[in-house]
Amino acid sequence: MLDAGLCQNVLISYGHNALSSDSMLAMLMDFAGDDAVFGHFGATGGYALAARRAMHEFNTGPQTWKHIAVDQRAWANLNPLAVMHGRPMSFDNYLSSKYVVEPLRLPDNCLVNDGGRAVIVTTLERARDLRHRPAVILGLGQHNPSVQVAQSGALTDSTGARKACETALSMAGITRDDVDACEIYDCFTYTVEVTLQDYGFFGPGEGEAWFAGGTIGPGGRMPVNTSGGQLSEAYYMGLTPLSEAAMQIMGRCGDRQLGPATETNEPNIILVSDNGGILQAHSCCVLGRI
Amino acid sequence: MAYEKPLPRINGDNRQFWEGCKNHELKFQKCASCGHVRFPPSLVCPRCLCRDIEWIVSAGVGKVYTYAVYHAIYHEGFRKDAPYVVAVVELQEGPRLLTNIVGCAPGEVSCEMPVSVVWEDVTPDISLPLFRPAV
Amino acid sequence: MNREKTYAIVGVGYTPQGRVPGRTSLSFHLEACTNAIADAGLAKDDIDGLVCYRHFPASSDENDLTPYLVAQHLGIEPAYLSQDAN
Numbered sequence: 001m002l003d004a005g006l007c008q009n010v011l012i013s014y015g016h017n018a019l020s021s022d023s024m025l026a027m028l029m030d031f032a033g034d035d036a037v038f039g040h041f042g043a044t045g046g047y048a049l050a051a052r053r054a055m056h057e058f059n060t061g062p063q064t065w066k067h068i069a070v071d072q073r074a075w076a077n078l079n080p081l082a083v084m085h086g087r088p089m090s091f092d093n094y095l096s097s098k099y100v101v102e103p104l105r106l107p108d109n110c111l112v113n114d115g116g117r118a119v120i121v122t123t124l125e126r127a128r129d130l131r132h133r134p135a136v137i138l139g140l141g142q143h144n145p146s147v148q149v150a151q152s153g154a155l156t157d158s159t160g161a162r163k164a165c166e167t168a169l170s171m172a173g174i175t176r177d178d179v180d181a182c183e184i185y186d187c188f189t190y191t192v193e194v195t196l197q198d199y200g201f202f203g204p205g206e207g208e209a210w211f212a213g214g215t216i217g218p219g220g221r222m223p224v225n226t227s228g229g230q231l232s233e234a235y236y237m238g239l240t241p242l243s244e245a246a247m248q249i250m251g252r253c254g255d256r257q258l259g260p261a262t263e264t265n266e267p268n269i270i271l272v273s274d275n276g277g278i279l280q281a282h283s284c285c286v287l288g289r290i
Numbered sequence: 291m292a293y294e295k296p297l298p299r300i301n302g303d304n305r306q307f308w309e310g311c312k313n314h315e316l317k318f319q320k321c322a323s324c325g326h327v328r329f330p331p332s333l334v335c336p337r338c339l340c341r342d343i344e345w346i347v348s349a350g351v352g353k354v355y356t357y358a359v360y361h362a363i364y365h366e367g368f369r370k371d372a373p374y375v376v377a378v379v380e381l382q383e384g385p386r387l388l389t390n391i392v393g394c395a396p397g398e399v400s401c402e403m404p405v406s407v408v409w410e411d412v413t414p415d416i417s418l419p420l421f422r423p424a425v
Numbered sequence: 426m427n428r429e430k431t432y433a434i435v436g437v438g439y440t441p442q443g444r445v446p447g448r449t450s451l452s453f454h455l456e457a458c459t460n461a462i463a464d465a466g467l468a469k470d471d472i473d474g475l476v477c478y479r480h481f482p483a484s485s486d487e488n489d490l491t492p493y494l495v496a497q498h499l500g501i502e503p504a505y506l507s508q509d510a511n
Binding site for chain 3: 018026115117
């Protein structure tokens, strides 16, 4: 609608009293539909089905996901706003935590929190007159496999991420090697793995080795979810990754700021993702400095 | 004792499926044009958009495509079952079905495990297709 | 790059987060929105597009949360308004 000239300054908003109200219970029953007949509720169960199939097809599981949970928690500990700030997590903490829906443990799940988040998008021309360095939208892509998790026969290679990313990178005129950091929709640890895998950062089953050694944490070579993400900062659907990418590009992230402060790449290009359903929809956005 | 778990909501799309279940028949729509066997039932074939169908009765055998073990209780009706197994079973005829694996411990379930249907009559009108390890 | 067809994020709005009892979902939308408008250095009347993320079912003590409601409480009449699921 911006392109069509319908509007100039677009507000994108999300808010939810998820923790302090009874709406999550209503959501579990509403979204379950007839799956509830078999005791299948909510997103954890759906992603558990996808993650289990992935474990059958290639090398993944808790030994891969522990890196994602622990490194994102390390980022949260650099972010005073993060819900999990001040609560460090070790591999042992992760591996000894209880299952919610096996193979997913509690720290594999995103947070349930109260709060809201909003961003404003405008034209680059207008942005030049405003107070912050603009976080420029360089490319966008979307792909929606759409099939429900119970009917999908391609749970491990059809998240939509691959096509969405190809479209976004191509529109931006860059390659994956130009990416300095990623802000990935992380409803579950496994979602981060499968998204980065589909984005081509590593091949199926190579995630455990790729993540090992703090690759995505502070000081890592490919920082991911630098606010702590939905696992450790707060859950605002796609606005958790998108707003953090914008703040990093603007250079407003304090102790967690990418660049010299965290011994990481300057955030000139950040890859941002969003998911819908149970791996049924995927959006990818390239944000950068120009 | 009254049945405490949620029941399927019968509508114009799924009525024949659940009526089949009541008779312990797992019935799927088969496209009259391209032969695709689909689930859930619907007006059109997702492969060719043809609306003509025939109903086939499945042999009720297949394999576990994937599964999840529920430790958390989201509904009181399932408390006594936990930990219980929710699975996607791929039937020999092609369709995949969300169901439960019963008749073995959760730790004994694995992807690709052969299974066969077993019926649970939960009300006079509703029978659920569950699956157990094939013998 | 066609600079006339290029867009950017220019403001971010935060709210208290974690356990914040006694608040409606609508109030979090409004706090995030007003903070984002101020952060960008814009005035509310500059806002001519509103996209609300898909919301979860409302709590039992709150009305369904539509983009209309958010616009009404912000006192804006956007030229473009939608709710997006992704």
